[in-house]
Amino acid sequence: MDDYDYNDKYYEYLEAKRESEEMDELVAQRDAERNKVLDTLTKEERAILDDLNEKVISTFKAMVKDGPESDASVAYDKACAAYKKAAEKWPVLMDGYD
Numbered sequence: 001m002d003d004y005d006y007n008d009k010y011y012e013y014l015e016a017k018r019e020s021e022e023m024d025e026l027v028a029q030r031d032a033e034r035n036k037v038l039d040t041l042t043k044e045e046r047a048i049l050d051d052l053n054e055k056v057i058s059t060f061k062a063m064v065k066d067g068p069e070s071d072a073s074v075a076y077d078k079a080c081a082a083y084k085k086a087a088e089k090w091p092v093l094m095d096g097y098d
Contacts, residue, residue, distance in 0.1 A: 033092045041090075049093065052083040 038046070056079045062072035087093040 030092070037090050037092050048086055049083075052079065052086055055079040056083050 041049070056076070059072060059076040059079045063070065063076045066072045084094060
């Protein structure tokens with residue numbers, strides 16, 4: 001007889017559901033922190049970060065289209081470095097924002 005039964009599957013389901021709920025809560029907390037920081041930025045700071053964030057996104061799209069060995073890859077690396085340098089003051093923004 002197989003030791004793996006319905007109860008094991010149900011326990012795995014409950015565990016996965018709990019982990020998913022925890023992850024959703026962490027994402028919501030991160031988003032709230034990020035939005036709080038974005039609300040405190042001056043217009044100039046926000047414009048700079050928006051521009052750099054857009055460059056990161058557009059160069060990433062170009063890199064995906066052209067491949068990792070293309071010039072787009074170098075442009076993407078430079079855009080990421082510029083964004084991270086500008087966002088050093090706000091660690092919650094280091095991974096970008098929507």
